[in-house]
Amino acid sequence: xxxxxxxxxxxxxxxxxxxxxxxxxxxxxxxxxxxxxxxxxxxxxxxxxxxxxxxxxxxxxxxxxxxxxxxxxxxxxxxxxxxxxxxxxxxxxxxxxxxxxxxxxxxxxxxxxxxxxxxxxxxxxxxxxxxxxxxxxxxxxxxxxxxx
Numbered sequence: 315x316x317x318x319x320x321x322x323x324x325x326x327x328x329x330x331x332x333x334x335x336x337x338x339x340x341x342x343x344x345x346x347x348x349x350x351x352x353x354x355x356x357x358x359x360x361x362x363x364x365x366x367x368x369x370x371x372x373x374x375x376x377x378x379x380x381x382x383x384x385x386x387x388x389x390x391x392x393x394x395x396x397x398x399x400x401x402x403x404x405x406x407x408x409x410x411x412x413x414x415x416x417x418x419x420x421x422x423x424x425x426x427x428x429x430x431x432x433x434x435x436x437x438x439x440x441x442x443x444x445x446x447x448x449x450x451x452x453x454x455x456x457x458x459x460x461x462x
Contacts (some may be wrong), residue, residue: 342431352459353430360423362449366416367399375445379438385409
């Protein structure tokens with residue numbers, strides 16, 4: 315699968331509504347175990363993590379993680395705070411988003427990954443572990459847009 319990626323801090327000219335359009339209107343809702351919902355939202359806390367003060371590294375790892383889920387990256391923006399070195403950033407995906415907020419002085423990062431359609435956010439976890447080497451990972455899942 316070809317993944318289109320906008321450069322760091324740049325707005326993408328890529329239009330998923332044009333590029334992903336088919337003859338039929340696609341339904342990106344998910345059905346698992348008889349439950350229908352918009353997508354899976356993971357809340358991820360990394361404790362004892364490293365590389366939390368380097369925006370370029372964080373951008374690379376989050377992009378790799380998003381691609382691993384099967385998502386299409388539209389735009390990314392990361393801000394480096396001074397003097398503590400924390401980073402806040404987001405990747406806007408055609409399928410939703412990935413965000414991060416880091417506290418390097420506490421070796422802690424708070425992330426969330428929300429994807430819809432066929433994307434699997436759990437595939438991002440090994441990428442995050444390799445990129446940030448956390449001692450401990452806390453994970454919560456929320457199914458967004460559940461239908462009765």
